[in-house]
Structure formats: structure tokens, C-alpha cells
Amino acid sequence: MSLSALAVAGGGSLAACGTPAAEQTTESCVSEDLSATEKVVNWSNWPAYIDRAFVERDGEDVNISPTLQDFEQSSGITVHYTADVNDNVEFFEKVRNQLAACETTERDLFVLTDWMAARMLDLGWLQKLDHANLPNVEANLAASLRAPAWDKNRDYSVPWQSGLTGIAYNADLTDEVRSFEELMTRSDLNGQITLLTEMRDTMLFMLLITGGDPEDFSDDEWGTALERLQQAVEDGHVRKFTGNNYLQDLTSGNIAACEAWSGDVILTQFDNPNIKFVVPEEGLALWSDNMVVPNKATHKTNAEKLMDYYYDPTVAATVSAWVNYICPVSGAREAMEKVDRSLVDNPLIFPDEAMLAQTSSFMSLDETTARRYETDFQQVSGG
Amino acid sequence: MTTLTRTPGDETAEDPGTPGGRGRWTGYLLLLPGALWLVLFFAVPIGSLVSTSLYDPTGTLETGYRFAFDVGNYIDAISTYAPEFGRSLLYAGLATIFALLLGYPLAYAISFKAGRWKNLLLVLVIAPFFTSFLIRTLSWKLILADQGWVVDSLKFLHVPLSNGRLLDTPVAVITGLTYNFLPFMVLPLYASLEKIDHRLIEAAGDLYASPFQGFRKVTLPLSMPGVVAGTLLTFIPAAGDFINKELLGSPQQSMIGNRIQGLFESGSYPAASALSVTLMVLIVVMVIAYIRRAGTEDLL
CATH class of the missing domain: 3.40.190.10 (Periplasmic binding protein-like II)
Incomplete structure (x- = not known):
């Protein structure tokens, strides 16, 4: 990019150029x-x-x-x-x-x-x-x-930590929000909720509540889910789309409920026990951050x-006790007994198999489709 | 920039004695660092931006982008994002007007009435810059919070608020823009008010002008360069701003800066570049028209 830019300016005119393909193969890029x-x-x-x-x-x-x-x-x-x-x-x-x-x-x-x-x-x-x-x-x-x-x-890749995307709510301000459907429709939450700017997190649930399968959906199903989201934004039901910063709004009372990541919520609960995390009835969105x-x-x-x-299970338990996300290491739960007993039974750090069975994940997309969906989503989220 | 009446090669009285000597090159040498800076950090990026805006939009990172002179990018960008352009200009315009209404009396007071407090007050105008832009904007989230004292007081006074809140409304975004760019309004205003010869205002009084007439016919016209500079320094960055909407607005307040950022993040580089170039051209055209009208061409 920068080299082509220099070439453009160096020529003093808009030379006909572009950017080279970014794709590499094991032959084209050999590492030592x-x-x-x-x-x-x-x-x-x-x-x-x-x-x-x-x-x-x-x-x-x-x-x-x-x-x-x-x-x-x-x-x-x-x-x-x-x-x-x-x-x-x-x-x-x-x-x-x-x-x-x-x-x-x-x-x-x-x-x-x-x-x-x-x-x-x-x-x-x-x-x-x-x-x-x-x-x-x-x-x-x-x-x-x-x-x-x-x-x-x-x-x-090797997972570093995993987490759940779900719903967080402030029990001071509202009753329990059990499902994503409720989050998107309950009238007392109008203008009081935020969703995540990560397209895959938010659209996974929008697909689930409009009858699509996030692991395998068509363009039409995508369109229906997006339309539903757009309606909620235009009606002012969704107040904002946020990155990692939704917790301030939730604790300060600007919003009553939001789409949230599990580990963040557990951390906040230490200071504010009224912030609750819910695994939505529609299903569990499990993701991992991976070491590559x-x-x-x-x-x-x-x-x-x-x-x-x-x-090593003990090392993994030590890290999980700090970051409060789902530990990808089996055996860490037993090791946690020695590290921090209070966390052993926390289902958001050590979920049981039944819980993990309802996991949905987002279909993998090729570069062109991903960009089209990202752009569609941003049109609606205002990003 | 004032018009150059002399071409650099022109030898006149100020270049004494040494025709063809070292003197004639000194000017160019002095220009060199600035010119180099301009080429590297202005001309090259603009060239890259303009050429990216004309790439074939079907390209991807995997396959690379092809330069296609695709003007369609502009047509798409402008037709899709016309509301955001409108909103950016509206919000930036309102913020500029509010900054002028707040900034002019302040600059006037500092310049004419502050006496020995002048320097202290000027420092206070600049003081917010010692904290980061982000922190200052985030603080407005606290001030305008739904359960904060501002909203509570307004509710107590039965002021109607849309959805019963201030945060995540146009009011919050325009407030943020006004606040963040206010110093850029105050400083040029102060500079031009400070230069005014007070005897001219006294003379107006001697000629039976009321204080208001004196202000309107003497002070205000003489401070016009400050008004023009201040409004430009406020309007231009405000029109391209995205942080204030990001932190203080809802999706309905999307400005063009937010769209450019979003498109860039989703990898639609040609569309993002086309929007950036369009915004730049739009602002340059508006600025030129404004300066022509305001009659202060000396500024350019």
C-alpha cells in the first residue's frame, strides 16, 4: 500500500496501479x-x-x-x-x-x-x-x-480463553431478561438496551430470533434478521452499539440491559452484585480467543x-481465576480447588457439558461475503 | 497566504548586490523541510487516497485491488450516505454557531475587560487541552447521564426531553462538538480583538455612536478575520469528527466520519476513500464560498 502510494505521488499523476494480492502460501512465504x-x-x-x-x-x-x-x-x-x-x-x-x-x-x-x-x-x-x-x-x-x-x-491455533456472549442486566433497574427476544421487544426496555458492534455476536442472536440458523443461513435469512434489527434501531429500542464499554452505561443506569461478554460481567459483579449475566434461552454463543x-x-x-x-491445569486455573473467562483446559477445574475455591462452581468459568451442548456459532464467511455482511450491519448500527 | 507579487527569481532591492549569488537559493533551501513534509505527509497520502477511491470495489485483500478508474464508487458513496453528509454539515454548523455565541463574548471579555487576569484566562481557555480529547468527551457522558443532575434538573423544571434523556441524542452530540472545538473559536477571536485600536471605539463614541452602534460598526467589522478563522477552525474538524457521535450519540446520529471509519473497518477501502475525498472536496468548496462572501481573502 505505502509503496504503491509512493509510486503514485512519485509519478506526479495517478498511475494505473492497485494493491497486490495479500494471500500467501507455504511456498510463497517461508519462515525460519x-x-x-x-x-x-x-x-x-x-x-x-x-x-x-x-x-x-x-x-x-x-x-x-x-x-x-x-x-x-x-x-x-x-x-x-x-x-x-x-x-x-x-x-x-x-x-x-x-x-x-x-x-x-x-x-x-x-x-x-x-x-x-x-x-x-x-x-x-x-x-x-x-x-x-x-x-x-x-x-x-x-x-x-x-x-x-x-x-x-x-x-x-490453540485456544487461550473462551467466553460466552449473552445478556447482562442491572437488577436495580429491571426484571430478569431471559431471552434475546425479550431484550429486543420488552416495552420497558425501549431505549434502554445496547448491542455489540461485533457483527457476528449480534447477528447470531438476530438470526436465532428470526428463525435462521447462524451456522448455516441464506442471504434471505440474513436479510430478514437485518431488517428486524433495523426496525429496532429506527424505533429507538436499541440505544447504541458498543464495543467493550457497555458496562459503564449498565452500572451508571443509562441502560437497563445489554448484550455482553461473560468474563466482563463476572469482573463487574465483584463491585456491583446487581449486574447479572444471563445465558439467553435462544442458545449459547461460545467463542474463543486463540493463540496463533x-x-x-x-x-x-x-x-x-x-x-x-x-x-498445565494448575497454570490454566491460575489464569482463569484472574481473567474470569471460560477455561479451555480440562482438569483446570480440579486444579482450581487449590487456586480459588469460590470459582470452582461458577458455570461461566467451568460450564457443564449440557450447557455446552446448546452452543451455536457463526457460519464462516469468505472475504467478499464477510465484507458485504459487515457493511450491511454497519449501515444499520451506524458505525 | 497572501498573494506573492514577486516571483522568487525576481531580483529587487531586498536582495542586494549579489546577482546570481547564494542569496537566491536561500529561500528555496529554507522551504525544503516544509516542502518535504508536505510532500510526504500531505501529497503522498492524498494521492494514495484518491487512487484508492478509484479502485475496482470488487477487489478483496486476498486477490488484491485493481486500479480501475471506477467513478461508480463516488456515485454509490454519495447516494448511499447523503443523509450522513447532511447531518455532519448540520451538526458541525450548529456547533460552530454555538461556539461563536459562547466564544465571542468570552474573547471580548478577555481582550477588553480582563486587565491583569488576561494571561490567566487565556491559559484557562487552553487548559482543557492538557487532558486527552477522549477523556474530555467521556466526561460528558457522566454529565449528561440519564440519572445525572443535569437530566434530573431539567425533568424537575418540566423541560421536555426526547425519550426522557439527553445522552445518545442530537443534543448530546452537538454539545460535545461545541465543547471540544470551543478553544479553536476563542483563540483566533481573541487574537483579532486584541489587535483593535481602542481609540477607534472611543472615536465612535465621540461621534455619538451608542455603545451598541460602536460595537456593530467598529469592533465587529475589525474582528471579522477572527470570526472567519474561528468558524473555519471549528467547522472543518467538527464536520469530519466521529468521536462525539461514537460516545455521545445513538445510531440515528451517524455522521460521515463514523461511516468512513466503519467502511474502513469492514475492508471497503474504495468506498471509504471515496467518502473521504468527497468530504474533503465539499469542505474546500464551502470554505472558498464562505471566504468570498465574508470578504476576507487575506486569510488564504
């Missing part, structure tokens, strides 16, 4: 692994998505992650941990130019939500993982997460060791 000689791994994760502790170092309080420190000591690998993934799309834009041109992003490990990880996989931007280096993952990865549609054998290794990352083996370390 320097893990044997360079004992480092560069990891990009979301903010507040790992265990934390304050320790005193050189007379100053510093914020560290005990599990990361333990990994560094036991493996001899230095981890450069950066919390610079704030938003899937934004992060995609950050690394797009490098990955499209098969250049290094200076990162060995990203954490991305399913659909974005799938998009990068489709573009050929991810390196295949070596399962020989992942014995803990092989042994402990939760059964429900072993074969997502977009990466059947988990050849390219991008092309040209030069420390793949180190990254695999790190992934494997976090699939």
Missing part, C-alpha cells in the same frame, strides 16, 4: 525458526487477559504475571509480553501490510478471536503448529474446542512451548 539460538518469544495479547501481581523490584512496585515469570524461569525463554490487541479489526489493520507482503510483524504469537484467526488462516498468514511440541494441549484441550469449523485439527503464530515469526518452537505451558 531461530528458537534454538534465540531464547525469546514476542507475545501480543489483549489487555487484562493474564494473571497479575504486584511485586517489589529494586524498591519499586512493578506489575508482573506470576505464571509468565514461572515459565521464563523453567524454560529459560524470555517473554516480551505486550497487551496491544484492543480490537480484532484494529489489530488486523496494524499487521496487515507486513503480513500481506510476507514481512515480519516482530511478533511470534497473537491472540485473536475465532473469526479473525480464521480470516488470517484463509489469507495464508499463519504458521502450522507442531503438535509434537504440544503434549499438554493434546492431553488437556477441552473436547468442545477440539474441532472448530475453521481449523478442524487445531493445526494452526504469524508468518515470519522466528520463534515458533518457543511459542509452542509457551502454549503448552499454559495447558
